[in-house]
Amino acid sequence: MNIIWLISREILAWPFWWYSYGWSFWMKYWGRWLKKQGHSLALLVWIKNIFVPMYGQRDIWSFIISFVVRLVQIIVRLAIWLICVAVTVIAIILWPLAPLMIFYYLYILYYGGRK
Amino acid sequence: MADENKINGWFVCENCHGLGVDNGRPCRNCKGWGVGWFGANCWFFVDWPTRWQKLKEKLISQKILNILDVLIYLAAISGVIVIVWYIGQATGWFINWSAVGTVDWWIQPVWPLRWLAWSVVFDLLTVYRLIKNSQIARLPRWPDVEVAMPLDWPGVFELPSRNKLNVIDYLPQEIFSSLARATVRAGQNKVDQVSPEGWFGVLLNDSLVKALLFRLNLNGQDIADKLKKYEVKGENHSLTVSLSSEVKIALIQGVASAWSTNDLPLSVDFLAPLIHHSSLVKEIIYDLGAKEEQFAAVANWFHINRHLAKTYKQMRDLAQFKPSSNMDRAYTAKATPFLNHYAHDLTLAAKNNQLPLCVARQKELSQILDAWSAGRLGIILVGSAGVGKTSLVYGLAQLMVEENVPSFLQDKRLVEVDVPSLIGGVSPEEAQANLERIIVEVNQAGNIILFFDQVDKIAGLTVGEEQSLDLSDILANALQRGALRCITTASMENYRKYIAERSLGANLAKIDVTEPDDQQLMIMAEHWASYWEKRWGVVFTYAALETAKMVSGRYTTEPAQPTRLLGVLEGSARLALRQPGVRLVSEAVVREYASKEFGVPIEQVGREESEMLLNLEEIIHKRLIGQEEAVNMVAASLRRARVELRDTNKPIANFLFLGPTGVGKTELAKTLAEVYFGDEEAMIRLDMSEYQLLGSVNKMIGHDEEAGYLTEAVRQHPFSLILLDEIEKAHSDILNLFLQVFDDGRLTDAQGRTIDFSNTIIIATSNAGAPYIMEAVQQGVDFNAIRQHIIDNELVQVMRPELINRFDGIVVFRPLTMEDMVAITNLQLQKIGRQLAEKNINFEVTEQGLAYLAKAGYDPKFGARPLRRLLQDTINNVLAEKLLAKELKRRDTVIINEDGQIEIRSAQQL
Secondary structure (H helix, E strand, O other), rough: HHHHHHHHHHHHHHHHHHHHHHHHHHHHHHHHHHHHHHHHHOOOHHHHHHOOHHHHOOOOHHHHHHHHHHHHHHHHHHHHHHHHHHHHHHHHHHHHHHHHHHHHHHHHHHOOOOO | OOOOOOOOEEEOOOOOOOOOOOOEEOOOOOOOOOEEEEEOOOEOOOOOOOOOHHHHHEEEEEEEHHHHHHHHHHHHHHHHHHHHHHHHHOOOOOOOOOHHHHHHHOOOHHHHHHHHHHHHHHHHHHHHHHHHHOOOOOOOOOOOOOOOOOOOOOHHHHOOHHHHHHHHOOOOHHHHHHHHHHHHHHOOOOOOOOOOOHHHHOOOOOHHHHHHHHOOOHHHHHHHHOOOOOHOOOOOOOEEEHHHHHHHHHHHOOOOHHHHHHOOOOOOHHHHHHHHHHHHHHHHHHHHHHHHHHHHHHHHHHHHHHHHHHHHHHHHHHOOOOOOOOOOOOOOOOHHHHHHHHHHEHHHHHHHOOOOOOOOOHHHHHHHHHHHHHHEEEEEEOOOOOHHHHHHHHHHHHHHOOOOOOHHHHEEEEEEHHHHHHHHHHHHHHHHHHHHHHHHHHHHHHHEEEOOOOOOHHHHOOEOOOOOOEEHHHHHHHHOOOOOOOEEEEOOOHHHHHHOOEEEEEEEEEEEEOOOHHHHHHHHHHHHHHHHHHHOOOOOOOHHHHHHHHHHHOOOOOOOOOOOHHHHHHHHHHHHHHHOOOOOOOHHHHHHHHHHHHHHHHHHOOOOHHHHHHHHHHHOOOOOOOOOOHHHHHHHHHHHOOOOOOOOOOOEEEEEEEEOOOHHHHHHHHHHHHHOOOOOOEEEEEHHHHHOOOHHHHHHHHHHHEEEEEHHHHHOOOOOOEEEOHHHOOHHHHHHHHHHHHOEEEEEOOOOOOOEEEOOOEEEOOOOOOHHHHHHHHHOOOOHHHHHHHHHHHHHHHHHHHHHHOOOOOOOOOOOOOHHHHHHHHHHHHHHHHHHHHHOEEEEEEEHHHHHHHHHHOOOEEHHHHHHHHHHHEEEEEEEHHHHHOOOOOOOEEEEEOOEEEEEEEOOOO
8 A cells, every 4th residue: 555655646746846846947947048048149248348349450440330230239139039038938937837738628628629 | 971982073872882773762862863973064864764664665666656657758759659640641641731720620529639638748747757857866055054063962962953964865866775675675684774784785786886896897796695695684573674883874974975075975985884894895805806995996986987077068068158260259359360370279179179188187277377367477387298288288278168267368269379380491580570470469369378388499599690589588578568478388407498597487487287196196097097988998997097007107207197197098998909898908908018018027927927936046047057045035036026025116126246256146137137127138237447436426327418327228228137347346426326226216317307216126246355255265164154254344345334234135156166167067068059959960068078168167266257268269169160161061960078179970971
């Protein structure tokens, strides 16, 4: 009997785990991913250097061209970063919804589907 | 209180003797803990479930769960297969997709869709099981509240709960399971406690433990079989089994030692503590040729590998962010086309994983960073060739890739200037222009750190009028102006000669790179062994690493460590590659490689060789007649040396041979060279009468740029016999040099190099007291008395007592008797006989002829020396003439008649 209890306890703990430790694990995972993307995009480095000319060219035209290129870079990188944020948010929200969605789907398939 | 039994923070309850159980109930004195340890501001204890039946159920349920997991994974993927098949059906095998494009299609109450939905449920369950099973044990959160060490058990109970750690809560699953299995086995054997042998026996089935045993060249089954013979069966019918105090101590020690290196405990961490607490296991493993310390060392090796793998992965992760071009991340740097032509980017090479990992050099790396942080712009790493200067720079490049460096190095490139291509094939003026152009580019780019390997190469190149401008001055000026940051290397001699006194020397912060110590060397060996294991599929035993460290330290001196050690390891691994089957780099393989490489016998003594060593006297007597005392002494010292029962910081042996000329002193030295070093030419012979003057020391150890005769010879042939002929004739300063050699086995030459004499045999000969020996022998004085007289009276007149006392043995050679002379003559004639046999000519010696030659070849003053001359004149010369005149032909017989003359008996014509 004890063995059956030990095994079922593991399986029954699943829903509790899903909405506690599991979710926090998921959030940390996506948090790390977002941080890595942020580092890779180096948005702050581009913003900090917005007025610094590129390739060490210090004439007036280089200043202007650099500023424009950097501005475009910042806009594009910001857009990519926002997409990453959106992906993270969706992933984090999907986690608690996933079991509900799949059980609702099962409900439809058994009781509410088209005959 | 009776329970105060504390040593180094260890508490063992005296009431229950560490068991935690007293009369079947938890001990009241220690609250059932039995044993505990206070260290690192924490109380470590073991709270282990004692009901073994429950543990058995837990183990069974774990097994069932493992099977269930597989079923869950299968159910999870089955949905994909079903839905692909179902969609295939609906779309006419993926042609008409519109059929499945509606919501209605997806909510049909049909079994394939229901299967799909259930499989998704199993997918979620799989995620749960996978994440949960991958949750390895964690490190404890160390308490920040400092508490005083408790004095007794009540003091322990009063500690705050966050300062108490139950090590069981932090055990990785496989270690918990092995302990549970040991408990269950004890319960089934009806014993009331888990013994160290019991747990050790169970651990033998662990895969990591098997890997450890393999590295120690041990067979787990052998140990298990021996342990089984001593397995205890008891009469205990209770439901509880406790851990013995030794097992609890081993548990705490294993866990605490892993935590002290900031790593999780591994199953192998508990082996050494268990062996320590079990005399039975200790005896078994000692019998099998292993030691307790080796278990601890290999466990440590596993931790080092885990740490290196972790560091490596971390570096690879961070390397993704390092730019792949020569630009910085903000694109503010200026391109450096000219520099790129003469240089290559080390940070880029590190990013692309092309540089070897730099290990166990944290101290030097932080010295480099500290010197730059302190405002110095140039750094020079000074050390002997092979000590790892370049490797340190590679280590710096790796740190820069991780960006694990101070801010002034972040987002920068470390670029190595190829000095030979910068200065080669151009005039000094062009070289100067090139260097100046590079400095300008580096200054403008602003994101470059330069590396000049062997910077001394650019020193001394002058431009214009004599000595007007040195290339190194250009670099020095740039550093002074703050135009660049650089790191350079040079050997000790070249630093002294070309850098120290110039302005470049003043502008470079000097960091000495010394040979790694034993512990660092072992870490490096372990790291490199793992590298070759991955690369070539060989497997190193721990003894192989220890032996490689030993032979690289003892049998060679150049280049510096760790290069020698790495050379031995790599060479041994290559040798093992030629083996069929498991390519095991064992101690024997390392010894075989080193014997070939260094030309000395360092293989383990084989059966043939042990026979040879045991019969050494006989072998020597095949070449040398008489002189029993000398031969015995020399043979005994060789046997000691070969089984390594000698002081390895001194020469293998040093003898003083005394006696008249021509009695076999030099011949014994030659025989020794042949027997021990495999060649009678492995001898450095010094006629000490050439070193009589005051300046002779220079001749011996060198001066200025010139190498010394002795030091250079030993440096190039460290495995040699050194013969010091007529030592008493040398200047007293020379003799002082040898005092140091005899004591330390080392000598420093004029170039500052330490020459190792620990692999030499030194034999000094002297004629001191020779006339006395002759006279005393004729008078029939006892030979021991003669020997004592010579040492006490004759020798002290020519040599200082401290030198005399440092010889391992002083041997007085006897004057030759007529019997000795006959035997020697016979030996020499046999040699001639062998030469004639090669030409198919027979050789006979009459007894009278032998006696005649022996007598004629003997001179009381020169011993057997005239014999060689005599044989040359009367036999060899005559034979040569007859051979040339065709008077002596194949199948003829040469006879030495009773007058010692040659007769020829012609063979019959065929």
